[in-house]
Amino acid sequence: MSEIGRDLVAWYRAAHRDLPWRRTRDPWRILVAEIMLQQTRVQAVLPYYERFLARFPTPAALAEASPQEALAHWAGLGYYGRARHLQKAARRISAAGAFPADFDAIRGLPGVGDYTAAAVASIAFGLPYPVVDGNVLRVVARISNDPGDIASASTRKRFATVAGSWLDVSDPGTFNQALMELGATVCLPREPNCLLCPVAAHCAARAAGTQQELPVKLRRARAERLEHTLLRIERNGALLMWQQNDPAQRMYGFWELPYREQLPAARPGRLVGEFRHTITHHHYRFRVMTATVRETPEGFRWLTPEERQILPVSTIARKALGAVRRTAARS
Ligand code: SF4
Incomplete structure (x- = not known):
């Protein structure tokens, strides 16, 4: 494992937030969490997550429910296309008789992009795919002191390769969650808490004093x-x-x-x-x-x-x- 990976995982094991989707390796529970977290903050997801899974504990339970009922259990979380996609995914999993256990098959489920597929594949099945969300892009930009524009696909691809090079192949799920946790709780967008950072010794932006300037994002949608x-x-x-x-x-x-x-x-x-x-x-x-x-x-x-x-x-x-x-x- 890389030194960054080792320090990150050790920190995560000692200090991570106890969230319900981190207490399971059940791919269905992880998929539901990742879909809910796609555009919604952790604190807002928490009350919905347990309630949704209490009603739909398996893909079959959601597959058999009416679309109205699925939406009613999602009401308040916003971005309702996610609930509709999740129900389509549940129907496909239910029809197949088992949750898909390889990256491409998970990626092929409705509403599942590269990020969600990597999260489910690594956390539930231990497959070595790096997750790359906004938090991870920020952390990679800073540790590498890379001023690439994260709105561009080529930068995101390069950053994914860097994150992949740090990956702990013996436990990719924990490594991925550690990297996301660092971005969510320490390497914050405006004020990175470098004094508490477990990978500060490896961080090129910290050494150069450029952490506040990274990541670079050039194309912004106009309000x-x-x-x-x-x-x-x-x-x-x-x-x-x-x-x-x-x-x-x-x-x-x-x-x-x-x-x-x-x-x-x-x-x-x-x-x-x-x-x-x-x-x-x-x-x-x-x-x-x-x-x-x-x-x-x-x-x-x-x-x-x-x-x-x-x-x-x-x-x-x-x-x-x-x-x-x-x-x-x-x-
Ligand atoms: S040292 Fe600071 S900028 Fe670098 S990864 Fe840690 S929190 Fe982020």
Whole structure:
């Protein structure tokens, strides 16, 4: 094993955070964790992880569930395409009769990219594939003092080769988790804690004093600001809502409040809430207005409070109703 690998693994064994997906080698539990962690912070994933696995402890359990139920157990985690892909993966694993045990087969599951495949292959099956996520790219850039642009595929490939050269082939899963843990808890984006770092002696950026300048990322998506008005239309305690039924849409299967432009014939009332919502570089400002309609518009349904508890309601709709409650409480 490389000296970096040895120091990193020794530190990880002594100091890592105790997280539920680190207490298992079950590939299903690891896959669920990695998919949940793809765009969501550890603290936000924790309450969902155990609840999701309590309901879907095996791929077969998720494969047999309705898409509505799968989405309802994911509601609040965001990026719902992940839940749909996970269910497709569960169906494929369930149909095959066993979880795939080689990298290419894991990589071939819906919603699984190089990073997730390497994590599952190394942690569950001990296969020697380095994981390369944002944390790892940062750590590699700093230890190597490499100013390559991590937005470019060639830099990411080079960094993956470097991480692979440090890999502990006798226990690649622990090594990979150690490298990610270092990026998540010590080698932080703005303020790397070099004094506590177990690989400080090997770090070229620390020696050169360039750690704050790395990694270099040149292409950044420009922030976009968007505004929308949602309508809160109530009848006998039920709310008028619609279900996203376009499989290409991120919120496929979820129930939404109507957008103003969907119901030009609705008669708008007063402003009852405002909130902001950000998805990657899109910054939305939503206004919520009361409104009335003469007839139930085509494609819409009246959902009672009980139905809204059971059916998957989108994050935006839930945020809108929360904003309305807060406005009402203030007035
Ligand atoms: S010494 Fe500092 S910059 Fe280098 S890997 Fe450790 S925390 Fe990161």
